[in-house]
Amino acid sequence: MSPKRTVATWTTAVLAAAALAGCADSQRDDDGGGEGGGSEDAGTFIFGAAGAPEMFDPYYATDGETFRITRQMFEGLLGIEPGSAEVVPELATEWTPNDEGTEWTFTLRDDVTFHDGEPFDAEAVCYNFERMFDQNEAGRTAGEYWGYVMGAYADDPENSLYQSCEATDEFEAVVSISRPTSGFPTMLTLESLSMQSPKAMEDGDANGIAAEGEGFSFPEYADNPVGTGPFVFGAYDEANGEITLERNDDYWGEAAKTSELVFRVIPDESTRRQELEAGSINGYDLPNPVDWAGLEDEGNSVEVRDPFNILYLGLNPEANPQLKDLKVRQAIYHALNRDQLVQTQLPEGAAVATQFMPDTVSGYNTSLEPFPYDPDEAKRLLAEAGAEGMTLEFAYPTEVSRPYMPDPEKIYEALRTDLEAVGIKVKVATASWNGGYLDNVSGEPGKYDAYILGWTGDYDAAYNFIGTFFGNLKDNDFGTDVMPWGKQLADDLQAADAIVDDDERAAAFEEINAQIMEEYLPGLPISHSPPALVVGPGVDGVIPSPLTAEEFDTVTVGGE
Template identity: 80%
Template sequence: MSPRRTMATFTAAILAGAALAGCAESQRDDESGGGNGDDGTFVFGAAGAPEMFDPFYATDGETFRVTRQIFEGLVGIKPGTAEIVPELATDWEPNDDGTEWTFNLRDDVKFQDGTDFNAEAVCANFERMFDQNEAGQTAGEYWGYVMGSFKSDAANSLYQGCEAADDYQAVISISGPTSGFPTMLSLASLSMQSPTAMEEGDANGIAAEGEGFSFPDYADNPVGTGPFTFGDYDEANGTITLKRNDDYYGDKAGVSELVFRVIPDESTRRQELEAGSINGYDLPNPVDWAGLESDGNDVEIRDAFNILYLGFNLDGNNPELKDPKVRQALYHALNRDQLVQTQLPEGATVATQFMPDTVSGYNTDLEPYAYDPEEAKRLLSEAGAEGMELTFAYPTEVSRPYMPDPEKIYEALRTDLEAVGVKVNVKTASWNGGYLDNVTAGRYDAYILGWTGDYDSPFNFIGTFFGNLKENDFGTKGMPWGKQLADDLKSADAIVDEDERAAAFEKVNQQIMEDYLPGLPISHSPPALVVGPGVEGVEPSPLTAEEFDSVTVEGGQ
């Protein structure tokens, strides 16, 4: 999923049909497509290393790519879509004021260590997530994002409690109705984990360590209910091995082993696919798509559900960035049409706002900022910022759906900025080796980053970026309009009528782009993944949330 940031507000805009009271039976058995194959290994080339294997503390897509195969949630996402469906809960029903939600649970599920999945296990998971120490509250960003706060600040939390009303009926209480519930429960970070394993492995024993965290034993020994179990992580060789869960309640996985090989360089991933040492990989270079297809591979193109942006630290040590004329000038300096044409895949588009056009609340009246270097120079001169310096950073050892080659994208943007007289100080760090932490800590004036939506919601995009006044990567707390923007987002989220809510978000999008401009939206890209000959059953997800239990490999690698 998603880049690291801490957010203390909750989600909005439910998916179509997400809050169906009394949803149909779980579709996992019928739609997994998984076979009962006895042999075979599916080897997938991952673009980066996981942080660890406890999804609650995870923040990045490479970790979730692995944990998504091991864990399940009360609700899930229908493969190949952004549609919410039952998973460990068969159906759910709110009370009249939307503050109590009753979840009826499957009665045929056990965790991979033999622990029963039941209402007590559900409540144990929610209480574990809610009751975090200071380090856990920082690391457990997604809980803070959707629930607002933790037990230490319970009055400001969306989550208010969980009760096991029956063996297979859990009642979750929330502080007030919101369109984001129960959709938020589809987040990988809110998956159900074995209470027994968490207790034995001291799952909440997280501690701050330097600029990051030290994780307890459990984070290396995860236990869920999913179609694969954790095998081992050979960190030296960058290999994560998962085993088929032969006790899985649904269709068994189509392969006996699922292996992720960490191969940060995209060209190396292609070479490994051509050599037959991996069966597939994510984010093939767009210029290689045709060649991969002609060689007999299958390139699966996802719908664009993301945003690449140039972010600013507005509350940092660069006073010139606080001037909106400077931010406008930097936007006019960027030749985004050329960047899209030369660095991004066919179907990529220049962004006009911080969300794709498929999301409710997208403002169709907004036009892209024009590429106009002379206007950029004029605005910089008018702001007294000629020759300004900018500490500008990009990540290494990673490809993301919105930026297949971060260095090349960075170079294109840097060249444009230098062409209008900006002095760029280059900074870089590996994705999980400091870059994300540095962005969150405000160590860069500007940086390239992006977001793939967790689900179809305007708040999941612009609320993620600007909805938390206290802490966000853009530093809007120090801007005179920061509180107004956060309040406007919260107000839009609270609107029940879908049309009225969409109109409110359209207005906020206009304010962001025309009045505030806290960062510079760059583009939307349709990312792809590729699998080799003989691989069947891959369902490309617009959320980049593929589940591999349906995959089969002809002949068994």
């Protein structure tokens, strides 16, 4: 790696960040909360959520329904420009690396307080990093996002990307990492790495997480979170599935346009539409694609996001050793009529996947063709592998819609029909999204032979897709640790991620994508889908995000 090249690459990023900082400051400070920008009663925005939250501490959260709520209350050092995947300043105004890219200096805003009145400063930043780094055994399992991006915790510092944080001034923090990576500091836009009040975490025993059955029990703090964002936590009526957030009138930036934000849990999509039509909610996510035209005809606004996701069929060789055979995995892939699935189950604009990332991400391999639908070849491969009549315990989630699978049961039925058509016996398994499904998929080993799941990118980087899936050999949902090529794949991904030059890094990821699809096939990419959300008449200010990371502080209701 050339130091000169390293400096040039990162200097460009830093100069861009500084320019963005001025823009962000200008936008945030206009009509700020301190100037009475949101002191009047501006109504309530009620959003129909597809699933219940796990809890409200973003560090331990793993699913979109929880992040949809915590995103309104918490902020990170870096943020994402609404409506894009572009990194912009948030609680940090500038970030600059040393020549090696292993030490990053963050200049912080000096006008921010947490919801409990405690100051946001460099000491708070370092407290947050050390809290995330130093977790008990249950916390290390639950805090999946830290594990994905940082690799390890305080009990294994040699394998951790994060090394230390030092408050070098009241509003200056220096974070040291073990190696250069394309993901840092962009990963600091992740909801899980948001800044939280040190005092509130201490008072609420925030790290007092414990294993409980197949899941976890969370401490008091997880029900009373404290961030810096435009909304503060109000209440959670779990019996009625309703979460209430209140406007933060002391917010450092422009105050939220509504005085209250309510999330009403309505698992069934058709019921969400009925509630919208009745005026009981003002919007909901993931309307059924067949309803888009009808919703528009009724005066609603359907906001379609650009696709930035992947739906896949996960295969678990630890649960079913027959899946260790490449011929068996290829046979299953040949059995799936993905063109038909895309045409009948997904919205206009959806596409059959050729790899585990969308084509907008650098590192996408344009030479890869869709794996062909060929039932006869599937049968031949099964016979050759001695797997004729094999049984798969195949699972799908209930009580949820996701950007990449608007109706999980219908997608499951289509795939099940294809598998049975080539002689595979399917044993159905199911669980609710946050009531066991995610835990059953990501257990050690996972509970199911095969399952449908997906991923919406957190930020625009190849490693955020395929690195998340296969870069951590010890902890991934595909059981690659039992495969002879699993370690090589993980090592190759980490080596590619450490390449500083953009073009060289993209070429390395293109090659890895080809290997994954042609030599390894650890799972089966199905499709990419442009998800939508819908809001009712009189609702303005919603900015659809390709990351499905909408912030609702800009929303107005009823013309307010």
